[in-house]
Amino acid sequence: MSDRPYHHGNLRAALLAQAERTVRERGVQDLSLRELAREVGVSHGAPRRHFPDRQALLDALAEAGFERLGTELRSAFDRAGDDFEARLRSTAAAYVRFATRDAALLELMFAGKHRERSLQEAAERAFSVILELIEQGQAEGALEAGEADRVGLVLFATVQGIAALVTSGMVSAERLDELVADATTHFLRGSRTAA
Amino acid sequence: MSDRPYHHGNLRAALLAQAERTVRERGVQDLSLRELAREVGVSHGAPRRHFPDRQALLDALAEAGFERLGTELRSAFDRAGDDFEARLRSTAAAYVRFATRDAALLELMFAGKHRERSLQEAAERAFSVILELIEQGQAEGALEAGEADRVGLVLFATVQGIAALVTSGMVSAERLDELVADATTHFLRGSRTAA
DNA sequence: CAACAATGTAGACTATGACAACAATGGTGT
DNA sequence: ACACCATTGTTGTCATAGTCTACATTGTTG
Numbered sequence: 001m002s003d004r005p006y007h008h009g010n011l012r013a014a015l016l017a018q019a020e021r022t023v024r025e026r027g028v029q030d031l032s033l034r035e036l037a038r039e040v041g042v043s044h045g046a047p048r049r050h051f052p053d054r055q056a057l058l059d060a061l062a063e064a065g066f067e068r069l070g071t072e073l074r075s076a077f078d079r080a081g082d083d084f085e086a087r088l089r090s091t092a093a094a095y096v097r098f099a100t101r102d103a104a105l106l107e108l109m110f111a112g113k114h115r116e117r118s119l120q121e122a123a124e125r126a127f128s129v130i131l132e133l134i135e136q137g138q139a140e141g142a143l144e145a146g147e148a149d150r151v152g153l154v155l156f157a158t159v160q161g162i163a164a165l166v167t168s169g170m171v172s173a174e175r176l177d178e179l180v181a182d183a184t185t186h187f188l189r190g191s192r193t194a195a
Numbered sequence: 196m197s198d199r200p201y202h203h204g205n206l207r208a209a210l211l212a213q214a215e216r217t218v219r220e221r222g223v224q225d226l227s228l229r230e231l232a233r234e235v236g237v238s239h240g241a242p243r244r245h246f247p248d249r250q251a252l253l254d255a256l257a258e259a260g261f262e263r264l265g266t267e268l269r270s271a272f273d274r275a276g277d278d279f280e281a282r283l284r285s286t287a288a289a290y291v292r293f294a295t296r297d298a299a300l301l302e303l304m305f306a307g308k309h310r311e312r313s314l315q316e317a318a319e320r321a322f323s324v325i326l327e328l329i330e331q332g333q334a335e336g337a338l339e340a341g342e343a344d345r346v347g348l349v350l351f352a353t354v355q356g357i358a359a360l361v362t363s364g365m366v367s368a369e370r371l372d373e374l375v376a377d378a379t380t381h382f383l384r385g386s387r388t389a390a
Numbered sequence: 391c392a393a394c395a396a397t398g399t400a401g402a403c404t405a406t407g408a409c410a411a412c413a414a415t416g417g418t419g420t
Numbered sequence: 421a422c423a424c425c426a427t428t429g430t431t432g433t434c435a436t437a438g439t440c441t442a443c444a445t446t447g448t449t450g
Binding site: 007008011042043044045046048049050 | 429431
Binding site for chain 4: 391392393394395396397398399400401402403404405406407408409410411412413414415416417418419420
């Protein structure tokens, strides 16, 4: 019923795209290789040529996720001008936006992070913006000195935690912005080197 | 091969106990009802009498998890004496301990939270300690005034985020205590009503 | 002690992931 | 041009899982 040529042409990309949609709409546990193949219009064995097993597809999905997250963080950072606090708020908001919009994907990104080396690297690239941010803050004296990653981790953890609370439904989505703003203010006050 | 009576006696509890172990050791996605039944020594259909489907078992698991978490938080709170900061640090540490030791279970607890009403209540009971804590802090002036849940959420989010970072392997487990201490200090500095 | 509810068993059905053998296609070197 | 071969899809099979239904055993209660 289709005049699709024997070779799909870019099956791998098509599978990933469809998988990302399914994950967003119905979660990771509902993602089936066979259903994916059906939706894309290939036989149930075809995906195997591109992903040895289900986990490999999930890993690829996670890697693409880090790619996109990195882009969005960078964009938010750049868009905010030179002011440190503005950049901080913009970047934090961007992270939370991603985390709540693609909660299942983020979960995947965090979960898969143990295994693949390429994932490690993708994650580090995505988070490099945060490190830059912290370094600027320290240079301007808005943040206490010290290892940038140590200070950054506390900020990162807070933002990540807020996203988790909203995602889990423990906090309503409407309170997201308020909460992020609170946390950022908190962070800035708590980080300023004691007067 | 067994003289086990036809009726197990407390199948439900046995299933939950075994399930909790499996989840801790191999994660949620590896939990199989049939395998569970085998391990407990009943037929593959037996669990159905106690849990209509797989999700029901997971919900029960989550509820038990909240029960235990609540107990551990309460215990940490009580053990710490009357001092606010001591209580704060003790409780935060207890939460992170639970979250990293039973990461998969916590994930379950967060994920299932949408659906069941009994879960909602179990969660609220477990987290009531945190609210108490915040209220004490505000009464003593260590924390800024305002809605207790709003302030508490920022703290909670941070602790939760730290646990997530460690669980995901983005931060090594050795840095856990250091990070929690940092975050707590941060939180206290950031929360004190501006001098 | 006779019904009846609760609990466990056995078998069937469908779906999935993984694997292997086979088919079609596209590119490459001569 | 064409034979060869790597790539990519297809088809069939297997083991396992979740769920459902019919049936068996046991405990309880009037």
